[in-house]
Amino acid sequence: MKTKNKKAAEGLVMAFDVDPRRKVMKKKMSRRSFLKRSAVAAAAATLPLGLVEISWGQSDKRNFTFAYISDSHLTHIKGANFVRNFDKGLKKAVTECNFMSPKPDFVVYGGDLAQLGKREELDHGLEIMSRLRHPVKWVIGEHDYYLDLGQYWQEKIGRLYYSFDHKGVHFVVLNSILTYDSWINKWKSPQERMSNMARLDNPHGSPFMVGDKQIQWMKQDLSKVSRQTPVVVMSHSPLYKIFKPWNFWTDDAEKVQAVLKKFDKVTVLHGHVHQILYNQIGNISFEAMMSTSWPWPYPVSYIKKANQVPRLTVMMNRADPFHERDATGWSILNLDDGRVTNHYKLWENKDRILKYDKKLGYPIDMEYQAPATRIPPQMHY
Ligand SMILES: [Fe+2]
Numbered sequence: 001m002k003t004k005n006k007k008a009a010e011g012l013v014m015a016f017d018v019d020p021r022r023k024v025m026k027k028k029m030s031r032r033s034f035l036k037r038s039a040v041a042a043a044a045a046t047l048p049l050g051l052v053e054i055s056w057g058q059s060d061k062r063n064f065t066f067a068y069i070s071d072s073h074l075t076h077i078k079g080a081n082f083v084r085n086f087d088k089g090l091k092k093a094v095t096e097c098n099f100m101s102p103k104p105d106f107v108v109y110g111g112d113l114a115q116l117g118k119r120e121e122l123d124h125g126l127e128i129m130s131r132l133r134h135p136v137k138w139v140i141g142e143h144d145y146y147l148d149l150g151q152y153w154q155e156k157i158g159r160l161y162y163s164f165d166h167k168g169v170h171f172v173v174l175n176s177i178l179t180y181d182s183w184i185n186k187w188k189s190p191q192e193r194m195s196n197m198a199r200l201d202n203p204h205g206s207p208f209m210v211g212d213k214q215i216q217w218m219k220q221d222l223s224k225v226s227r228q229t230p231v232v233v234m235s236h237s238p239l240y241k242i243f244k245p246w247n248f249w250t251d252d253a254e255k256v257q258a259v260l261k262k263f264d265k266v267t268v269l270h271g272h273v274h275q276i277l278y279n280q281i282g283n284i285s286f287e288a289m290m291s292t293s294w295p296w297p298y299p300v301s302y303i304k305k306a307n308q309v310p311r312l313t314v315m316m317n318r319a320d321p322f323h324e325r326d327a328t329g330w331s332i333l334n335l336d337d338g339r340v341t342n343h344y345k346l347w348e349n350k351d352r353i354l355k356y357d358k359k360l361g362y363p364i365d366m367e368y369q370a371p372a373t374r375i376p377p378q379m380h381y
């Protein structure tokens with residue numbers, strides 16, 4: 001029995017371990033170098049905020065910080081009962097945001113507040129979010145949308161797409177989880193439509209899109225913005241194509257990218273993928289936000305296809321199923337010279353910092369980008 005269990009555990013490791021180089025790293029690392037690296041990591045996790053303050057100087061009005069919480073998937077069971085684990089994730093992020101120093105100028109909620117778009121779930125999420133001491137900017141996710149096509153969200157929260165300016169940066173919020181009318185209208189009930197969009201690997205799902213109406217609005221909105229103004233776009237799905245079978249995909253992403261092409265500094269921040277993921281396409285840096293509920297594995301670990309994770313990504317270690325907050329978290333973001341510096345706050349893993357490298361022309365993980373410095377895989381048995 002013992003041997004059988006050990007084999008099963010080994011199988012689990014193999015299934016999720018996507019980078020064999022980490023195994024080599026683990027063997028080579030002594031206790032001393034591990035401690036040294038831990039200390040460096042701890043320092044790195046706290047230093048850059050301060051460094052950004054100094055490099056921007058007192059007078060630079062663009063120096064600001066905001067927080068990003070996403071993908072809480074609050075799940076209604078019955079009556080006043082909700083899945084406790086997911087509640088705990090969102091509550092933890094809200095509490096930590098309230099303790100942030102310096103205070104964030106605002107907090108972004110990145111979508112998938114609810115699991116099945118129910119009013120109970122959205123109300124419950126709003127109640128937890130109301131404990132935040134900061135203004136909130138909202139982005140809608142497909143789990144919030146496909147029961148009533150965003151009706152309750154608009155009643156309780158507001159518009160599905162909009163823009164705003166903050167300290168010299170132009171922000172655009174998109175509703176990127178729209179899809180084809182033929183798919184929307186083919187279901188017997190709203191519940192059936194919602195549950196078919198809610199699954200990760202559903203062959204009956206439909207790819208996301210922003211849609212021509214919204215792209216037209218975006219063109220108009222950006223026509224008033226100068227080329228030199230930093231632009232930050234926030235959407236729920238990634239505005240590029242990663243992996244269609246899981247709907248890590250926005251069908252008309254290229255059209256959105258074309259509208260953003262004229263700007264010198266563009267960052268797209270998105271949720272939906274529940275993992276660390278970043279990429280550079282042309283002039284646009286893309287960065288994924290963490291989920292507070294659960295992590296998704298990287299596509300290659302599930303379907304035996306070529307790895308479709310973007311090249312710049314340093315994968316997270318697989319999640320430890322015995323730690324309910326593992327591979328989940330939230331982000332603190334600075335605008336560093338008009339580019340986003342992203343501090344991933346990872347609850348059960350070491351924090352990670354992504355920063356745009358001016359020489360290279362894309363964002364890099366400040367500590368782990370080079371294969372030699374990657375964190376070895378976790379062992380769970
Ligand atoms: Fe999600």
Ligand SMILES: [Fe+2]
Binds near residue numbers: 142271273
């Ligand atoms: Fe989503």
